[in-house]
Amino acid sequence: MQFCGPSASSGFYATGAARIMSTCYRVTEPTTEACYWPSGCLWSILFCAVALLTYLIYKPPQLVEKLSHLTMFLNTLSPKFYVALTGTSSLISGIILIFEWWYFRKYGKSFIEQISMNHIYPLIGGTDDENDCDSVDSNGPLTTAQECKVWRNPYSLFRGAEYQRFFRETNRDPLTYYDMNLSAQDHQTFFTCEADAGRPEYELMQMAWRERNHEERLKKTKEALTKNPECATAMILLAEEECSHIVEVEKMYKQAHKVAEAALRRSQQTQNHSPAHEAMYHRDIHVYVFIRRRQAMCARKLGKLKEAIKMMKDLIKDYPNLNLFNIHENLIECYLAAQQYADAQAFLAKYDDIHYPKSATICYTAALLKARQVADKFIAEFVRFVFLALQRSTGTPDQN
Numbered sequence: 357m358q359f360c361g362p363s364a365s366s367g368f369y370a371t372g373a374a375r376i377m378s379t380c381y382r383v384t385e386p387t388t389e390a391c392y393w394p395s396g397c398l399w400s401i402l403f404c405a406v407a408l409l410t411y412l413i414y415k416p417p418q419l420v421e422k423l424s425h426l427t428m429f430l431n432t433l434s435p436k437f438y439v440a441l442t443g444t445s446s447l448i449s450g451i452i453l454i455f456e457w458w459y460f461r462k463y464g465k466s467f468i469e470q471i472s473m474n475h476i477y478p479l480i481g482g483t484d485d486e487n488d489c490d491s492v493d494s495n496g497p498l499t500t501a502q503e504c505k506v507w508r509n510p511y512s513l514f515r516g517a518e519y520q521r522f523f524r525e526t527n528r529d530p531l532t533y534y535d536m537n538l539s540a541q542d543h544q545t546f547f548t549c550e551a552d553a554g555r556p557e558y559e560l561m562q563m564a565w566r567e568r569n570h571e572e573r574l575k576k577t578k579e580a581l582t583k584n585p586e587c588a589t590a591m592i593l594l595a596e597e598e599c600s601h602i603v604e605v606e607k608m609y610k611q612a613h614k615v616a617e618a619a620l621r622r623s624q625q626t627q628n629h630s631p632a633h634e635a636m637y638h639r640d641i642h643v644y645v646f647i648r649r650r651q652a653m654c655a656r657k658l659g660k661l662k663e664a665i666k667m668m669k670d671l672i673k674d675y676p677n678l679n680l681f682n683i684h685e686n687l688i689e690c691y692l693a694a695q696q697y698a699d700a701q702a703f704l705a706k707y708d709d710i711h712y713p714k715s716a717t718i719c720y721t722a723a724l725l726k727a728r729q730v731a732d733k734f735i736a737e738f739v740r741f742v743f744l745a746l747q748r749s750t751g752t753p754d755q756n
Contacts (some may be wrong), residue, residue, distance in 0.1 A: 357501055363456070441569040462545065464538075485662040516597045533568070540565045546590045546642040557584040564593060574598055586642050588616040595650070607656035609647055616644045645671060649681050656686070685717040692721065701725050 396411045459467040513519055515531070524531050542566040550559035560580035574597060581590040591612035599605040620640040627637035652667035668687040684703070692702035703721055 357631055358680070406469065417742070431527065459702050461541065468632055514596055514599075514605055516595075516599050517602050520597075536568060543589075544647065548633075549639040549640065551632040551636045552639075555584075556580075557587045557590065561589050561593070562586070564590075570597065570675060586615045586619070588612050588619060588647065592643070592647065592650075602654055602657050605652065605737045606658065609654060613644075613651060614638065617649050620644045641675070645675055645683075646681060649683050652690075653686060654688055656693070662742065663698075665690045665694065682715070687716055688721050692724075697725060697728060 389397075456467055483683050487511060522528075544562060547565075548558060552562075555637055557580040559584070560576050564573045564576040564580065566578060573593065575595045577590045580587050581594070584590075591608055595605050595608035595612065599608055620637075620643075623633065623637040623640045626633045629635070648667055652664045652671075655661075655664040655667065665687065668683055668690065671683050671688065684707075688700055688703060691697070691703065700721060704718065704725070707718055
């Protein structure tokens with residue numbers, strides 16, 4: 357690998373970060389895990405054995421008496437008890453299964469897995485370092501295999517302006533049914549609420565989100581926009597799929613931004629009236645944030661980096677707890693494209709203490725910034741050695 361100076365290598369960093377897919381790499385270390393897991397189990401078994409031995413030594417008569425009472429209790433149980441026990445356990449298992457299915461559909465990850473990895477596993481000797489990508493920042497050698505987990509990052513490209521261009525060039529559909537299903541679920545989760553029941557434009561939009569055919573989606577969206585010219589979600593779909601150039605996408609999103617801002621202002625005033633109004637308020641927040649983020653991405657693609665950075669920073673400042681749309685990753689990419697490496701480093705420092713899996717954007721950006729620091733030090737040393745060599749070479753003829 358050849359290291360270049362900051363000015364010459366800025367395109368490399370910006371391009372490398374722009375091409376990063378949103379995937380989380382969790383590094384697992386089999387040797388370390390093999391040491392921690394058996395040691396924790398061994399200590400648990402040893403503790404139980406010592407406790408049982410102590411109990412048998414000091415109270416042996418009571419143990420025999422309790423065993424006889426336990427035998428009598430088991431003999432008095434009727435078959436109805438076992439039927440009720442089986443039915444109760446099946447009911448509890450079904451409730452857990454339904455909750456796990458609902459949690460996975462809403463958040464895209466297993467609730468039991470998250471609880472086990474973040475809370476239970478550290479208590480029995482494991483470490484949380486395996487869940488994040490700290491191995492990218494570590495100085496130790498990377499000699500183990502890596503586990504790859506797909507991190508959901510929809511809306512990364514514009515369907516009409518970018519995906520359809522790929523389809524026209526290659527005659528291959530870049531989006532699979534799985535991608536479309538994920539997007540449909542996200543659209544229905546973020547852009548709809550219970551208060552939309554009975555409103556024809558939102559019912560049409562729900563069908564449009566689930567529709568697989570491109571022409572049918574646009575047809576239902578235009579019909580919804582005809583019924584309600586201020587339907588911001590319909591403008592979102594048209595901007596994403598009908599507009600064939602980024603300039604057209606930006607123009608459509610500017611119209612949607614005015615509508616979404618007015619709707620958010622209205623719902624903010626009535627959010628405390630009822631649960632339905634509160635649901636509408638949260639829906640309008642999601643729509644507004646999504647539109648502003650896509651506007652910032654349009655500005656980034658059109659080369660207006662300062663404007664894009666300002667919009668993303670304002671969104672993160674106004675809605676710090678809203679991490680649904682990965683705005684921070686887009687901001688990191690804009691920092692790299694603008695060669696603002698110090699700002700990118702300071703922004704990444706905020707994510708050092710998180711324990712959930714980090715995306716590839718965060719991991720690779722940290723690696724790129726560290727590589728740049730090494731390159732700067734190498735270049736400084738190289739220039740110093742060249743300067744000393746030139747001084748010695750120019751001083752040799754005079755001495756001779």
